Structures are given as structure tokens and as C-alpha cells.
Amino acid sequence: MPESVGEFDLIARHFTRPASRAVLGVGDDCALLAPAPGMQLAVAADMLVEGRHFVSTVPPARLGHKALAVNLSDLAACGARPLAYLLSISLPRADEDFVAAFARGMHALADAHGIELVGGDTTGGPLVINITVIGELPPGQALRRDGARAGDTLWVSGRLGEARLALEALRGQVVLAGEDFERARIAMELPQPRVALGLALRGIATSAIDLSDGLLGDLGHVLAASRAGATLELAALPRGAVLARQDPALQRLCLLHGGDDYELLFSAPASRADAVRDAARGAGVEVTPIGRIDAAAGLRLREPDGRESEVEARGFDHFA
Amino acid sequence: MPESVGEFDLIARHFTRPASRAVLGVGDDCALLAPAPGMQLAVAADMLVEGRHFVSTVPPARLGHKALAVNLSDLAACGARPLAYLLSISLPRADEDFVAAFARGMHALADAHGIELVGGDTTGGPLVINITVIGELPPGQALRRDGARAGDTLWVSGRLGEARLALEALRGQVVLAGEDFERARIAMELPQPRVALGLALRGIATSAIDLSDGLLGDLGHVLAASRAGATLELAALPRGAVLARQDPALQRLCLLHGGDDYELLFSAPASRADAVRDAARGAGVEVTPIGRIDAAAGLRLREPDGRESEVEARGFDHFA
Numbered sequence: 001m002p003e004s005v006g007e008f009d010l011i012a013r014h015f016t017r018p019a020s021r022a023v024l025g026v027g028d029d030c031a032l033l034a035p036a037p038g039m040q041l042a043v044a045a046d047m048l049v050e051g052r053h054f055v056s057t058v059p060p061a062r063l064g065h066k067a068l069a070v071n072l073s074d075l076a077a078c079g080a081r082p083l084a085y086l087l088s089i090s091l092p093r094a095d096e097d098f099v100a101a102f103a104r105g106m107h108a109l110a111d112a113h114g115i116e117l118v119g120g121d122t123t124g125g126p127l128v129i130n131i132t133v134i135g136e137l138p139p140g141q142a143l144r145r146d147g148a149r150a151g152d153t154l155w156v157s158g159r160l161g162e163a164r165l166a167l168e169a170l171r172g173q174v175v176l177a178g179e180d181f182e183r184a185r186i187a188m189e190l191p192q193p194r195v196a197l198g199l200a201l202r203g204i205a206t207s208a209i210d211l212s213d214g215l216l217g218d219l220g221h222v223l224a225a226s227r228a229g230a231t232l233e234l235a236a237l238p239r240g241a242v243l244a245r246q247d248p249a250l251q252r253l254c255l256l257h258g259g260d261d262y263e264l265l266f267s268a269p270a271s272r273a274d275a276v277r278d279a280a281r282g283a284g285v286e287v288t289p290i291g292r293i294d295a296a297a298g299l300r301l302r303e304p305d306g307r308e309s310e311v312e313a314r315g316f317d318h319f320a
Numbered sequence: 321m322p323e324s325v326g327e328f329d330l331i332a333r334h335f336t337r338p339a340s341r342a343v344l345g346v347g348d349d350c351a352l353l354a355p356a357p358g359m360q361l362a363v364a365a366d367m368l369v370e371g372r373h374f375v376s377t378v379p380p381a382r383l384g385h386k387a388l389a390v391n392l393s394d395l396a397a398c399g400a401r402p403l404a405y406l407l408s409i410s411l412p413r414a415d416e417d418f419v420a421a422f423a424r425g426m427h428a429l430a431d432a433h434g435i436e437l438v439g440g441d442t443t444g445g446p447l448v449i450n451i452t453v454i455g456e457l458p459p460g461q462a463l464r465r466d467g468a469r470a471g472d473t474l475w476v477s478g479r480l481g482e483a484r485l486a487l488e489a490l491r492g493q494v495v496l497a498g499e500d501f502e503r504a505r506i507a508m509e510l511p512q513p514r515v516a517l518g519l520a521l522r523g524i525a526t527s528a529i530d531l532s533d534g535l536l537g538d539l540g541h542v543l544a545a546s547r548a549g550a551t552l553e554l555a556a557l558p559r560g561a562v563l564a565r566q567d568p569a570l571q572r573l574c575l576l577h578g579g580d581d582y583e584l585l586f587s588a589p590a591s592r593a594d595a596v597r598d599a600a601r602g603a604g605v606e607v608t609p610i611g612r613i614d615a616a617a618g619l620r621l622r623e624p625d626g627r628e629s630e631v632e633a634r635g636f637d638h639f640a
Binding site: 023024027028029030031032033034035037038040041042043044045046047049051052053073074075077078080084086088089090118119120121123124125126128130132134135137139142144145146208209210225 | 343344347348349350351352353354355357358360361362363364365366367369371372373393394395397398400404406407408409410438439440441443444445446448450452454455457459462464465466528529530545
């Protein structure tokens with residue numbers, strides 16, 4: 001971490017713990033890492049801005065969790081094993097309670113994945129968080145967006161739409177009972193990155209992406225990269241109990257256009273369904289077949305009554 | 321880069337060019353890199369906030385240069401060879417002219433160092449820029465802060481203080497003639513990371529740090545890490561023609577407490593002076609001996625008249 005001499009430096013110490021895996025951790029101009037011989041590196045970064053990616057009332061420990069989770073989700077979508085991460089954070093005030101809780105949430109998730117903070121930056125300014133994650137994987141084994149093939153089954157992990165449902169509730173578009181709101185909020189604020197599933201799907205999945213901008217939008221990225229089309233079964237989309245109690249139009253919005261799911265959407269040959277289920281079982285994650293990849297371009301949605309319609313592959317727009 | 325579907329996505333395309341060295345560049349959940357076998361990785365990140373690290377009137381191409389330069393400077397201070405970088409940027413408006421110029425300045429510096437942008441994030445929000453750099457170096461060869469030994473000579477690259485002089489002029493604390501102001505501003509806005517020098521100093525320098533927070537503050541970090549003291553010769557500190565024309569008190573402030581120099585401060589055994597000069601010549605950078613490392617703790621400053629005084633190792637505080 002660059003070391004200015006202000007109060008934010010003292011605050012930055014909350015983030016710093018002794019390095020155990022890194023050759024050299026926080027405290028020099030760079031951190032030093034020693035990747036395993038022959039491995040490739042996977043790197044990704046996500047920036048979270050207050051008022052745009054999270055509300056100011058989010059509990060700081062959950063914010064620390066989520067800032068790292070969304071990045072680990074990118075490694076999961078590539079099938080990479082997380083190694084280390086860097087945190088850059090701009091803070092309006094040197095608020096020690098906030099930082100301590102943020103660090104606690106972040107470190108807890110890092111510990112769960114056996115990775116450590118090796119560097120970054122702390123400064124004054126608007127509340128903006130950027131995390132860069134570094135992972136490793138064997139050459140040629142990355143799960144990419146461009147490998148989906150006609151006939152492949154489309155799968156999704158976990159359940160979709162409750163993060164978006166929480167956002168709709170925060171926006172006053174829907175009223176949820178207290179307990180329901182808390183469950184939806186947990187989906188929004190404490191996403192679980194599917195790292196173990198991503199690792200288990202290497203050699204099985206033909207493509208993968210993490211769902212950050214909504215099912216249709218993210219599927220659109222896969223289809224564009226793979227030059228393929230797809231048909232989705234609306235009734236098959238996995239949803240939790242709270243979302244299942246909402247009216248059908250809201251369910252549809254949350255399932256198809258919900259952002260912030262951080263589940264894996266992936267394709268695999270139909271013949272590998274058992275391997276997919278075994279991988280998911282081993283990773284302790286539920287997976288659901290939700291459609292198939294088509295040779296014909298475009299995205300088709302099959303309604304519960306069997307009707308099929310073309311839909312636009314459009315996701316959640318933070319700027320809408 | 322995460323791909324939301326807003327206008328900032330279109331803007332992000334200005335940053336994206338085809339990957340040439342990376343296995344997989346921008347456009348999937350992660351970028352993939354293949355470091356040379358047996359090499360260690362050096363990683364660092366710096367966050368720049370408008371109004372705090374740069375003024376809103378900075379030409380965008382210079383801002384793009386500087387955002388990458390301050391990160392490359394961290395790699396230089398470790399003696400690492402730059403490989404790739406990630407850019408996360410939050411922008412108040414999707415201003416295509418701004419982004420095109422910013423990208424031009426950033427890519428020009430990246431090209432000069434043979435590295436490429438492999439990922440990151442683009443979002444709406446306050447103007448905040450975070451770059452993470454990744455470099456490589458052979459195990460055990462990193463220039464660290466903790467290797468300075470009593471008797472070592474202290475060296476600095478380039479010239480100090482003109483970036484701080486430009487800041488004083490912007491703050492109205494000093495009036496510079498137009499041409500002088502432009503020269504000082506170039507020092508502030510277009511720092512040249514000393515990557516070649518850092519590489520050439522491997523095996524010669526015993527410690528190194530890049531000067532971002534001011535000579536005294538950054539030297540203080542080296543002395544703390546190395547558990548040593550130092551004596552600096554004020555008259556030896558290299559300064560450019562514009563700074564040399566200012567009054568002695570202002571020169572002293574800019575030389576000792578100037579931030580944003582992005583020169584290398586390093587130590588080497590006195591017996592290696594010729595090797596240091598050869599390394600600098602090969603790198604095309606001027607270097608100047610400015611003092612020595614002492615066994616006795618503390619930082620002493622020798623004035624031009626020979627008097628010595630203890631000084632506090634304190635740097636430039638962005639929050640002061």
C-alpha cells in the first residue's frame with residue numbers, strides 16, 4: 001500500500017494482517033506472489049460506488065463481504081482457484097467502526113476461501129471500493145464465454161431473482177413482510193461466490209459466466225461470444241420461497257432481469273448431465289437445467305403454457 | 321470487464337484493444353496471463369480521486385498517463401518487469417472526448433513499457449481511477465524497503481520537488497512565469513516511472529522505494545523497515561532549473577516534503593557506486609548520491625553551511 005501519513009493510513013491497518021501465502025504482503029511498494037509452476041493467472045477487478053452498487057444503509061460487514069464476493073464470483077466463472085486480492089478504498093471519513101466491520105466481513109470471506117489481502121490503497125474521497133482478485137488455473141482449462149455449442153444444456157446454480165426483489169422493495173415498488181425482506185436482503189448483500197462449483201466444472205462445462213447483470217443480459221454475452229442462440233424454460237428457473245410468493249410479472253422481472261445474483265450460468269453437453277450433478281453435489285451447490293443452446297441465433301423464452309417468444313438479451317442497467 | 325449494458329459500456333470500449341501478450345484479454349469474466357516459468361509476481365494498486373490526487377483541469381491524456389505511471393513506479397521500486405494492468409474507473413458522465421484522451425495517454429505509456437490493459441471495470445459515479453499493475457521478477461531479486469545497511473550510499477533518480485512546486489502554484493502560494501509553470505506542471509502531470517532503472521538496480525541496490533509522498537516521508541519508511549538511520553546532504557538534492565530559481569525555504573519544502581516525484585530513492589554499498597552509475601547510464605536516467613545510511617537511528621540533515629539537524633521523517637499528507 002502506498003503510505004501517506006494521514007489518518008487514513010492508521011485506518012488502513014485494519015485491513016492489514018500478516019501474509020501467510022504471499023512471499024511479501026502489504027507494506028512495500030509491491031506485494032510478491034509465487035504462483036505454482038506452470039499455472040496461468042486469472043485476474044479481474046470490480047468497482048463498487050455508494051448509491052449505485054450499494055445503499056448507504058448496508059451493514060459495513062456485509063459490504064466488505066460483497067465487495068470481495070463479486071470478484072471471487074468472476075474467478076468462479078473462469079474455474080480459477082483464488083490466490084490473493086488487492087483492495088483500494090476511498091472513504092469520506094476515517095470512521096474506525098465502519099472500517100473495522102468492513103474488514104471483518106471481507107476477511108471472513110477471504111478466510112473461507114483461503115486467500116489474503118496483499119496490497120492496495122486507502123484514501124479520502126467518496127465511498128468507492130475496488131477489489132482486484134488474482135487466481136490460478138492450469139493452461140487451457142479456463143471456463144470461457146465462447147464455448148457453448150448447439151445441443152448443450154444450460155444450467156444455473158442456486159436461485160435467482162431475490163437480490164433484485166430486495167432492490168424493488170428498497171425502491172418502494174413492492175412491500176415485503178419484515179422476514180421476507182430480510183431474506184431478500186441477504187440474497188442482495190451476502191452473495192456466495194460459487195468458487196468450488198467453478199473448479200468442479202472444469203473439463204465438464206463448455207462455457208460459464210457469473211450472473212451480475214441479470215440472466216438475459218449475461219446469457220446474451222455467452223451467446224454473442226459463442227455465436228449461438230438459446231431457448232430458456234421460464235418455469236424451470238429456480239426461485240426461492242419469497243420470490244415464489246410474488247405476482248408473476250414481478251417474478252419474471254426478477255428472474256430474467258435481476259442483477260446481483262452472482263450465480264453461475266453455464267453450458268454442458270447433454271450427455272454430461274450426471275457429471276454436472278456430481279460436480280454440484282461435491283461443491284455443495286444446487287444446480288438446475290434451465291434450457292438449451294441452439295444453433296439458430298436469438299434467445300427464445302418458453303412460457304409455462306408452452307408458448308415461445310423471442311426476447312431481447314438485455315440485463316440490468318445500473319444507469320437506467 | 322463486467323459488462324453492464326449502459327452507455328458506460330460503450331465508453332469502456334475506448335479502453336479495450338486486442339490482447340497481444342495475455343492469453344485472454346478484456347471480454348470474459350477474467351483475463352488470463354501466462355507468467356514466465358519460475359518467476360514471481362509483483363502486484364500493486366493506486367487509487368486516484370478527483371480533487372485530492374489531481375485537479376479537475378488536468379488534461380485527460382495526462383491523467384491517463386499519470387494513473388498508470390504511479391503504478392508502474394511501484395513496480396520500478398521493486399525491480400519488477402511490468403506485464404499487464406487492470407483499470408477500474410468511475411465517471412460522472414459518459415464523456416467520450418474525455419475517455420478518448422484519457423485512453424490515449426494511458427495506452428501511450430503502456431505501449432512504451434510493452435504492457436497491455438487486460439481487464440477492470442467502468443461505472444458511473446464520482447471521478448475515481450484505480451489501476452492494478454502486475455509485474456514479474458526472479459525469486460529473491462526484488463528491491464525491498466528493508467535492505468538498507470549502515471555505510472550504504474543513498475541515491476535518488478532524476479530531480480525532485482517540481483511537482484510540489486506546481487501544486488504550490490496551483491494553490492496560489494507562489495507565482496511562476498507561464499513557461500516555468502508549464503515545466504513544473506509537466507513534472508506533476510507526466511511523471512516518468514523509472515522501470516528500466518529499477519530493473520538495472522537488481523543485484524546492486526540494497527533497498528529502494530518510489531518517492532510518492534515526499535523524500536523525508538518515504539525515506540522514513542525505508543529506515544523503519546531497515547531499522548537504520550540516515551544523513552542527507554541538502555545541497556546535494558537534485559533540483560531542476562525552475563525550482564533552483566525559487567527562494568531557499570520553498571526549495572527546501574519542495575525537495576524534502578514534495579509529493580508526486582515518482583523518482584526512485586535507493587541505497588547501495590559505497591563500493592558499488594560505479595555499478596550504480598553504469599546501471600543508470602544504461603537506463604538513461606540521471607542518479608545523484610544524496611547521503612548515507614547510518615547505524616544510529618534517526619534522520620539527520622546536513623545544511624549547506626555544514627550544520628546538522630535532526631529532522632522528522634514526515635511526507636506530504638494528502639489529507640492535511
